[in-house]
Every structure is written in structure tokens, then in C-alpha cells.
Amino acid sequence: MTAGFDLIAETLAARGDDIARVETALRAQEVETPSWAFGNSGTRFAVFAQPGAPRDPFEKLEDAAEVQRLTGIARSVALHIPWDKVDNVNELRGRAEELGLRLGAVNPNLFQEPEYKLGSLCNPDVGVRRRAVAHVRECIEIAARIESDAISLWLADGTNYPGQDSLRGRRARLIETLHEIYDALGDEMELLVEYKLYEPAFYATDLADWGSALLVCQELGDRAKVLVDLGHHAQGVNIEQIVSLLHGVGRLGGFHFNDRKYGDDDLIVGSVDPYQLFRIFFELTDVAAFEEGVRLTIDQSHNVEPKVEAMIQTVVNLQESYAKALLVDRVALERAQSDGDILAANRVLVDAYNTDVRPLCAKVREGLGAAADPIAAFRADGYADRVAQARQHGTAAAWL
Ligand code: RM4
Ligand code: MN
Numbered sequence: 001m002t003a004g005f006d007l008i009a010e011t012l013a014a015r016g017d018d019i020a021r022v023e024t025a026l027r028a029q030e031v032e033t034p035s036w037a038f039g040n041s042g043t044r045f046a047v048f049a050q051p052g053a054p055r056d057p058f059e060k061l062e063d064a065a066e067v068q069r070l071t072g073i074a075r076s077v078a079l080h081i082p083w084d085k086v087d088n089v090n091e092l093r094g095r096a097e098e099l100g101l102r103l104g105a106v107n108p109n110l111f112q113e114p115e116y117k118l119g120s121l122c123n124p125d126v127g128v129r130r131r132a133v134a135h136v137r138e139c140i141e142i143a144a145r146i147e148s149d150a151i152s153l154w155l156a157d158g159t160n161y162p163g164q165d166s167l168r169g170r171r172a173r174l175i176e177t178l179h180e181i182y183d184a185l186g187d188e189m190e191l192l193v194e195y196k197l198y199e200p201a202f203y204a205t206d207l208a209d210w211g212s213a214l215l216v217c218q219e220l221g222d223r224a225k226v227l228v229d230l231g232h233h234a235q236g237v238n239i240e241q242i243v244s245l246l247h248g249v250g251r252l253g254g255f256h257f258n259d260r261k262y263g264d265d266d267l268i269v270g271s272v273d274p275y276q277l278f279r280i281f282f283e284l285t286d287v288a289a290f291e292e293g294v295r296l297t298i299d300q301s302h303n304v305e306p307k308v309e310a311m312i313q314t315v316v317n318l319q320e321s322y323a324k325a326l327l328v329d330r331v332a333l334e335r336a337q338s339d340g341d342i343l344a345a346n347r348v349l350v351d352a353y354n355t356d357v358r359p360l361c362a363k364v365r366e367g368l369g370a371a372a373d374p375i376a377a378f379r380a381d382g383y384a385d386r387v388a389q390a391r392q393h394g395t396a397a398a399w400l
């Protein structure tokens with residue numbers, strides 16, 4: 001392990017770079033875990049109950065704390081309301097602090113109420129629109145109470161059949177309701193606007209792509225930013241280009257990390273296409289996007305794989321991709337680019353991607369008081385068995 005670390009350090013030193021730069025950046029990386037990924041979840045066909053699934057938001061925080069304890073970079077937890085609604089939100093915040101956590105973005109739920117059948121913020125019925133806005137306002141109040149600085153909005157709104165509703169009409173309603181929401185935000189709060197190509201609507205989704213989300217944000221104001229969920233694009237779309245473009249115009253609010261093969265599969269990020277994840281990090285490391293607070297949130301659904309272990313693996317994947325991006329020889333890359341040396345430029349990237357950064361990441365985690373090998377430590381510790389014993393009675397939290 002030390003040998004692997006020394007090799008990276010020597011390679012960097014030989015080109016006048018310093019491994020301390022990379023270690024500092026890795027120590028500063030912050031990943032937000034989603035509360036909803038700890039509860040039971042399922043496919044369209046079945047929900048698979050897992051032993052030890054948390055029964056309430058407090059137990060979800062315990063699971064998140066286990067992920068943080070072993071990885072050292074996942075201190076913050078995103079909430080989904082009403083799934084994480086509690087009688088006293090200060091208690092939830094207090095528990096988070098006790099566990100060494102922070103509550104992160106608040107996600108309103110505008111997709112589960114029967115009255116949202118024809119949409120929420122775009123619904124043709126003004127009464128439904130009013131109630132949807134009221135729900136988001138309630139989330140803003142919760143966010144203010146827990147001192148969260150972001151509302152993260154995903155709309156399931158859309159239509160299934162051509163002619164079902166006026167596309168222009170829906171857009172106008174969306175802009176109007178979003179203005180109300182934006183005006184209700186606290187001064188320090190950001191509105192993150194997530195887009196998704198399709199699903200649950202199959203013909204026309206009201207916020208289907210980065211362009212329609214960006215236009216909305218530009219209409220609202222500086223604190224409205226686009227959120228990129230990696231599973232929400234058509235096949236083959238160049239996500240790193242979207243990310244770099246949004247960042248360039250100051251509108252990249254953050255990510256929902258996950259991986260996919262076909263649709264919005266919500267698999268472990270970096271499990272299907274680790275090179276894509278690396279390319280995304282590569283586009284953002286040289287522009288200091290992470291220091292400016294681009295949010296790295298995970299949005300995954302572990303239906304059949306054990307949830308806490310899956311989350312630990314996810315955080316490790318995010319750390320390793322970032323580490324590889326930090327190792328790109330920028331001087332050599334610029335030289336190759338200005339020489340028009342296509343293949344040398346590409347090799348610079350591939351060299352960094354092919355570096356075994358595991359010893360480097362292990363050292364960073366140890367320095368943070370976390371585990372050199374988080375998965376092995378998790379399995380040895382027996383957390384999964386302990387919670388399976390402790391959480392036998394009552395109803396598990398589930399998002400269906
Ligand atoms: C959506 C979207 C949202 C998430 C819901 C549960 O597909 O990714 O971010 O909150 O799923
Ligand atoms: Mn998402």
C-alpha cells in the first residue's frame with residue numbers, strides 16, 4: 001500500500017507537482033448521502049424488504065453516520081419530505097449533530113399525491129398548483145429551521161399523449177409557480193432544478209433536459225441552478241459536456257450521482273461506466289467547481305443489494321474518480337492540446353484514469369480518521385447484523 005502511494009507521489013514530484021495538493025483536495029471533498037436510499041425500495045414490480053432497514057428518519061441518520069464513519073467524506077444527508085417528516089425537526093437536527101452529521105438539501109415530493117396525476121406545478125387545476133406550491137413552501141420552512149441551504153426540486157410533471165394538455169400552457173404555469181417558490185426562498189438558499197428525460201411521463205416531460213432547466217433558472221435569478229442526475233439523459237449523451245457548459249455559465253448547482261445501463265436505473269455510481277464518472281470529475285477539477293460548492297449528492301436505489309454497504313462503495317467510487325481527475329498531468333495535456341497532438345492528449349487522460357489510486361485514497365481516509373478499507377471494516381464490524389437485530393419490530397421506512 002505504501003509502495004502504491006509512493007509511486008504516485010514520485011510520479012507527481014518528477015513533473016514538479018506535489019501530492020500534498022491532491023491530498024488536500026481529497027480531504028476537502030464532501031459527498032451528500034440521500035436519506036431515501038436507506039429505506040426499503042423496489043422496482044415497478046415489487047418492493048424488496050431488507051433486514052435492518054431503518055424505521056424512521058432517525059435510524060436513516062444512523063446508517064448515514066456509519067457511511068461517514070468509514071469514509072470520512074459523507075458528513076451531510078439530504079432529506080425528502082414528507083418521507084422524512086418528524087414532529088420536531090429540531091430533534092432530527094440535534095440527532096444529526098450528535099452523530100457528526102449535517103442535514104443537507106431538502107427535497108419536496110411533488111409526485112406521490114393522487115391529485116398530482118396531471119402534474120403538480122404545471123397542473124391545469126389552479127387548486128392543485130396552489131397545494132403543490134404550499135408543499136414546497138413548507139419544505140423551505142423546514143430547510144430554514146435546519147439551516148439547510150438548498151431546496152432540490154424534481155418534477156414528475158408531464159403528459160403521456162400528444163394533445164393531452166397545452167405544452168405552452170404548462171410551461172407558463174411552471175414559470176409562474178416557480179417564481180412564487182423562488183421568492184419564498186431564504187437569502188442564503190439555492191433552488192436546485194433537476195431535469196429528467198422521461199418517466200413517469202412518457203410523451204412530454206415539463207423539465208426534460210438541461211436546456212429547459214437552464215432557461216427556467218435564468219428566468220428566476222442567480223440562486224436557481226441546474227441539478228444533473230446522471231441517469232436522466234438519453235443514451236449516449238455527453239454528460240461531461242453538459243456539466244462543463246452549465247458550470248461555465250455559473251448554473252451548475254450539483255449532481256445526483258448514480259449509474260445506469262438503460263433508463264433511470266439508480267445503480268451504484270461508477271459501477272457500469274467508471275470512465276464516464278472520471279470524465280465528469282475531470283471537467284470540473286481544473287475550474288475549482290468543488291471549492292465553489294457544487295453539491296455532490298447521491299441519488300440511488302439499492303433494491304436487491306445491501307444498502308449501507310452499497311452506499312459505502314458509492315462514496316469510495318466518488319473519491320477514487322476525483323483522485324484520478326486530480327492526477328491528470330495538466331501541463332502535458334495543455335502542451336499536447338496546443339500542439340494538436342490528439343493521441344498524446346488523450347493518453348494523458350487515460351494515464352490518470354489507469355492509475356491505481358486506492359492506496360492514495362486509503363491514506364486520505366485514514367488521515368480523516370476513517371477506514372483504510374471501508375468495505376472490509378464494515379463487514380468486520382458487524383453493523384448490518386446489529387441493526388438487523390435491533391430493528392426487527394415496527395414498520396420499515398419505504399418510499400412506496
Ligand atoms: C427521481 C429523481 C429524484 C428523486 C426521485 C425519487 O427519478 O431522480 O431526484 O427524488 O426519483
Ligand atoms: Mn435525482
Ligand code: MN
Nearest residue numbers: 229231232264
Ligand atoms: Mn431519478
